[in-house]
Amino acid sequence: MSNSPQTVAVVGAGIVGVSTAIWLQREGHDVILIDREGPAAGASFGNGGVLASCSVVPVTVPGLLRKAPRMLFDPNQPLFLKWAYVPKLVPWLVKYLGSAKAETVERRAKAMTPIIGDSLSDHMALAAGTAAERYIVESDYLYLYQDRAHFESDAFGWRVRADNGFRWETLEDDAWRDYDPSFGPSINFAVKLGNHGRISDPGAYVKALATHAEAEGVKFIKANVDDVVSEAGKIVGLRAGGQTIACDRAVLATGAWSKSLAKKFGLSQPPLESERGYHLELWEPSVMPRAPVMVASGKFVATPMEGRIRLAGVVEFGGLDAPPSKKPFELLERNIQAAMPGLTWKRTEKWMGHRPSMADSIPVIGEAPGLK
Numbered sequence: 001m002s003n004s005p006q007t008v009a010v011v012g013a014g015i016v017g018v019s020t021a022i023w024l025q026r027e028g029h030d031v032i033l034i035d036r037e038g039p040a041a042g043a044s045f046g047n048g049g050v051l052a053s054c055s056v057v058p059v060t061v062p063g064l065l066r067k068a069p070r071m072l073f074d075p076n077q078p079l080f081l082k083w084a085y086v087p088k089l090v091p092w093l094v095k096y097l098g099s100a101k102a103e104t105v106e107r108r109a110k111a112m113t114p115i116i117g118d119s120l121s122d123h124m125a126l127a128a129g130t131a132a133e134r135y136i137v138e139s140d141y142l143y144l145y146q147d148r149a150h151f152e153s154d155a156f157g158w159r160v161r162a163d164n165g166f167r168w169e170t171l172e173d174d175a176w177r178d179y180d181p182s183f184g185p186s187i188n189f190a191v192k193l194g195n196h197g198r199i200s201d202p203g204a205y206v207k208a209l210a211t212h213a214e215a216e217g218v219k220f221i222k223a224n225v226d227d228v229v230s231e232a233g234k235i236v237g238l239r240a241g242g243q244t245i246a247c248d249r250a251v252l253a254t255g256a257w258s259k260s261l262a263k264k265f266g267l268s269q270p271p272l273e274s275e276r277g278y279h280l281e282l283w284e285p286s287v288m289p290r291a292p293v294m295v296a297s298g299k300f301v302a303t304p305m306e307g308r309i310r311l312a313g314v315v316e317f318g319g320l321d322a323p324p325s326k327k328p329f330e331l332l333e334r335n336i337q338a339a340m341p342g343l344t345w346k347r348t349e350k351w352m353g354h355r356p357s358m359a360d361s362i363p364v365i366g367e368a369p370g371l372k
Helices: 015-026 063-073 083-098 102-116 119-127 133-136 147-153 156-161 172-178 202-215 255-266 327-339
Strands: 007-011 030-035 079-081 136-145 169-172 187-198 220-221 225-231 232-239 243-246 249-252 272-283 293-295 298-303 308-317 347-360
Touching: 007 015, 007 232, 015 030, 015 119, 015 202, 030 202, 030 255, 063 079, 063 083, 079 083, 083 272, 083 308, 102 156, 102 225, 119 133, 119 136, 119 187, 119 202, 133 136, 136 147, 147 187, 169 172, 172 187, 187 298, 202 220, 225 255, 249 255, 255 272, 255 347, 272 327, 298 327, 308 327, 327 347
Parallel strands: 007 030, 007 249, 030 220, 079 308, 136 293
Antiparallel strands: 136 187, 169 187, 225 232, 232 243, 272 308, 272 347, 293 298, 298 308
């Protein structure tokens, strides 16, 4: 970026767009934040809420190709497909499953560690001096296993984390139960990572950041951006809601909805799909986990939040338009009852949303190749 103030349009008001807008505004630029619905309307509302610095290992680890068919037909596995969408999905899916190689995972982890490897500090810096600070909670993050043998079956992922500088403590049997007695006898081993954190209400957090940004001078426009205006190969504006919004630069941060607009920016065929994510919220639970946990047997996260536990982590591929499925919600409830058999709660809330999933699991960051 030039040292002189620029007018920058940020498309998308999820956590990526809002944080981008805040840092640009702090650097002295004039910022316009554009979203068709408003801040935190999608995945930034419904995510697992963990500041998961160690989550540098993608789903596509070696062996996935062998396991995937069984997972798709087993109702107790956290992978689902909308079968009518499969013909559209196949080209992306071939690339996605082709990424399940050791060298690809290692490259991805090396790329992700500088981006998310200190998430707690990054979010504290982002929220400093704003009303959003109160939603950041420093905490451990734990991976829970049936026993040591189950943990050792995940040795590849832990080796990759260790190679990227992550360190942890293991808790077994009584040591684990002393740490958090709310879990049942099916879990006897935990990996505890310090210097992590959680967001106690992800939607409220992002909205508080957006409110702060507007108060500091970021202009918010509620509109759908449908085209890019350029002159001599350089962006000069965006078309949104029947008007042209003039800008010197633009940032595309629309997550799973980025594909069509990415083409306007000169990215012809980004290998992007919607990874449909589900969460189940258990309000007024009888017991609250001490810290956010990843239950390895079900590949789901249970995060303590304000007044509720949020369960998240199921993966479904089915595009942007299909309605939610029932089975992912049912699986999340079965899984938490197995992990915390004494848990009761007053009411349940359900959500499904769209996470952006690149075929190689690496985010697209940088200058668009087709437009200055």
